[in-house]
Amino acid sequence: MEYGLDLEYSFNEFLKGFGLSSEIAHIIWLPLPMLLVLVAAVVGVLVTVWLERKISAAAQQRIGPEYAGALGVLQPIADGLKLLVKEDIIPAKADGILFTAGPILVLVPVILSWLIVPFGQNLLISNVGIGIFLWIALSSIQPIGLLMSGYASNNKYSLLGGLRAAAQSISYEIPLALSVLAIVLMTNSLSTVDIVNQQSGAGILSWNIWRQPVGFIVFWICALAECERLPFDLPEAEEELVAGYQTEYAGMKFALFYLGSYINLILSALLVSILYLGGWGFPIPVELIAKFLNLPINAPFIQVFTASIGIVMTVLKAYLLVFIAILLRWTTPRVRIDQLLDLGWKFLLPISLANLLITAGLKLAFPQFFGG
């Protein structure tokens, strides 16, 4: 079912109209979606920071930011500007090279993972065949950056924070990958576009959340743990470790950690909505509505309309999950490190393994419902 806008094709045709060769047109096209997604990610972070401030204020019966713009919407921009103009400090006894490389290694894999996030049939940077596996592989690089900055800070709290971050990340990656594997088993493909298309049959009824309820919960818990959000923010537990691996960081290097953690949160929310909540799909299939209103599905006007609905739905679902994550952060206490590792290894891992086994069995028994 190849439908939807193909912006790349139209853009290339447009440039060829000016007498450019197709290779030059391709090179001019290449950075555009990347820039667009980067801007989208940063704007998403600003929105999330504002939401975090406002929702935490509401949870604690405060007002929250109010003076910077209407309802304080400019507060995150003020935060960002403040971090930009702050002095860049490297502690005297720290290891300069590793200290600088650490935050970069944390941020780059997270941004690279946006490569596979689809906002519509053709609205993603690259529909690579290994799709969701690329995200799992990239997110496994992050602990190296955390260990690096923890070590380079030459501070025992930083080192402990870095070690905790690595231990947490390694333990929760396995149940995360196993619950993704159950989805892949049902889809017969690793590509995120195929995963969404497989859920698009009957609108809200065919979303994976009904077929993979256990996988959904396991994935969400693990995604929160990978983002180091409370209740799992042990690497930066302020009562025990000052600020974990970020203790010695200031200015833009701290901002990179900050940006990385929020981009990671939005990315996780987007991936949950893609894997379990039907991605860009509307709760009622758009094709059905178009048929009901007697509109041709391939008309340009309808195409633009469905594409916009797709983007709105993806972002809406993601922000619903971000809202839940923020509520969780401001209403739950932190787990202890032994409870965290117990939960990961002794509870989530067996449950996700059983989930994978049951999914495989159900796929053999009911191939029409669980992917043939």
Next chain:
Amino acid sequence: MSIAITTQLICFTVLSLVVIIGALGVVLLESIVYSAFLLGGVFMSVAGLYLLLNASFVAAAQVLVYVGAVNVLIIFAIMLVNKKEDLKPINDIKSRRVISTSICLTLLSLLIRVDLTNVWSLSSPQNSIGEESTIRIGEHLFSDYLLPFEVASVLLLMAMIGAIVLARRDVMSKDISTGLPVDQELIEKSSEPLLTNKN
């Protein structure tokens, strides 16, 4: 020369340089922490080389297994035991270095000979399967390579049990047949201590 080929050439040059210089750094640097991080860089560049060969699944698996698991564990272990102590000077360090260098050079010349004598060009370049490779790897793992695959898993299980036995001495404190307490010392040959005494 088309743009695609130029890009490929630049990528290949950069990646190979990073692999070679990084690997030399892993071996030659004094600081073990730098060596461990450089090893991660080398693994990443090898994954990049796989990507250039259109083997995206192998590249992602390389990143996941070698960088995400092996290298993180190496760094983790180094940082857990990272005491700032000086290593004891070895008396015959020069002759040892000469011997190890000559062995390494011999191995290198062997590899170069293999490189020069082997016929690398494939019979038909149209055979490249690209994105299909994930499916092909799965098919092979569950058909003709099933036995090696399962044997590898048994090997990993044995390594895991061995690690648990070594780490948890209290579990097996008695000999099974005689009931006598077992010697809890590590089974290794007596050797000189590697570290200088602190005082």
